[in-house]
Amino acid sequence: ATLWRGVIREYADRLPTLAGAPVITLQEGGTPLIPAEHLSSLTGANVLVKYEGLNPTGSFKDRGMTAAISVAARNGAKAVICASTGNTSASAAAYATKAGMACAVLVPDGKIAMGKLSQAIAHGATLLQVAGNFDDCLTLARKLAEAYPVELVNSVNPARIEGQKTASFEVVDALGDAPEIHCLPVGNAGNITAYWKGYREYHRDSEQPGPATRLPQMWGFQAAGAAPIVLGHPVDEPDTVATAIRIGNPASWKQAEAARDESGGRIESVTDEQILHAHRVLSSREGIFVEPGSAASVAGLLQAAEAGHVPAGATIVCTVTGHGLKDPQWALRNADGSDVTPTRVPVDAFTAAQALGLDG
Numbered sequence: 001a002t003l004w005r006g007v008i009r010e011y012a013d014r015l016p017t018l019a020g021a022p023v024i025t026l027q028e029g030g031t032p033l034i035p036a037e038h039l040s041s042l043t044g045a046n047v048l049v050k051y052e053g054l055n056p057t058g059s060f061k062d063r064g065m066t067a068a069i070s071v072a073a074r075n076g077a078k079a080v081i082c083a084s085t086g087n088t089s090a091s092a093a094a095y096a097t098k099a100g101m102a103c104a105v106l107v108p109d110g111k112i113a114m115g116k117l118s119q120a121i122a123h124g125a126t127l128l129q130v131a132g133n134f135d136d137c138l139t140l141a142r143k144l145a146e147a148y149p150v151e152l153v154n155s156v157n158p159a160r161i162e163g164q165k166t167a168s169f170e171v172v173d174a175l176g177d178a179p180e181i182h183c184l185p186v187g188n189a190g191n192i193t194a195y196w197k198g199y200r201e202y203h204r205d206s207e208q209p210g211p212a213t214r215l216p217q218m219w220g221f222q223a224a225g226a227a228p229i230v231l232g233h234p235v236d237e238p239d240t241v242a243t244a245i246r247i248g249n250p251a252s253w254k255q256a257e258a259a260r261d262e263s264g265g266r267i268e269s270v271t272d273e274q275i276l277h278a279h280r281v282l283s284s285r286e287g288i289f290v291e292p293g294s295a296a297s298v299a300g301l302l303q304a305a306e307a308g309h310v311p312a313g314a315t316i317v318c319t320v321t322g323h324g325l326k327d328p329q330w331a332l333r334n335a336d337g338s339d340v341t342p343t344r345v346p347v348d349a350f351t352a353a354q355a356l357g358l359d360g
């Protein structure tokens with residue numbers, strides 16, 4: 001059997017800007033596209049979930065980071081820097097370690113999930129908690145990368161988009177065609193930009209011999225408290241339980257609008273309540289554990305279905321971007337907001353059976 005070799009080697013012919021770079025990889029990509037029976041029955045569509053939490057550091061960022069760090073290595077970089085709501089920092093720290101580079105990360109003070117913070121620290125990054133939000137962190141990171149010998153690995157780095165577009169290739173390779181609709185959470189808007197680029201490239205090349213693919217509608221979803229693209233203006237104090245997408249002024253704003261408009265798609269907002277509901281549906285009905293930000297794609301799909309916007313029988317892919325273990329606390333709350341308290345029992349089969357409802 002041939003083992004999966006990571007996105008750069010798997011899609012080398014479609015990543016010309018990576019040519020000649022050393023391949024710094026943790027064998028990212030090749031993630032499952034899981035048929036979601038419950039979501040399909042709720043929406044009347046054929047829904048599949050692209051489970052990006054199964055990448056090496058637990059989020060889709062690894063696709064972009066293998067590319068960004070490989071290009072940084074080609075440039076002779078000794079150090080990289082990023083701003084992050086958590087996942088980018090975890091990924092940058094891991095890939096920088098693999099490349100033997102130093103890594104500095106700027107995160108919003110107190111607003112990143114424990115799993116992500118511990119990853120960055122475990123991989124030896126130098127971490128600064130900035131007294132500001134993600135947008136402030138990105139401004140600071142850009143300034144530092146201009147003035148000092150550190151390479152910026154946020155999604156404003158074009159290599160990041162190149163790496164992340166491979167997720168679209170995988171979807172088309174798995175389905176034999178693009179889906180009719182692709183749903184994504186939107187934060188800094190790099191990922192929707194990357195997916196749209198990937199779909200367009202497969203579509204363009206279908207003129208020549210090779211896979212003939214359609215173009216999907218791109219449906220992006222922001223958290224209601226951090227929905228600048230929906231509102232049409234930056235949000236100064238973004239706020240949402242989905243800390244991954246707590247962003248008020250996305251760097252790829254224009255590209256996200258282009259993806260929406262060129263594809264005939266939509267960018268809408270979903271409330272924290274809808275996000276946590278979708279999070280629960282994924283874990284309790286589909287067996288897929290994600291972090292809250294990831295659930296925005298599914299929350300948005302359910303919202304669109306309720307509004308009657310989902311065509312019957314359409315093939316729809318929802319990307320869920322990060323693993324549930326990144327930010328597990330949300331699973332320990334009941335739907336009414338109260339804490340889950342595990343039932344305690346003595347070492348006794350009869351009592352345990354009763355507590356489990358096995359007594360008939």
Ligand code: F0G
Nearest residue numbers: 084085087088187188189190191321322
């Ligand atoms: N989902 C998760 C789990 C994320 O971590 C992010 C972004 C997004 C969705 C949104 O993707 O920014 O490309 O629109 N996280 C970045 C970070 C900002 O720093 O980890 P996007």
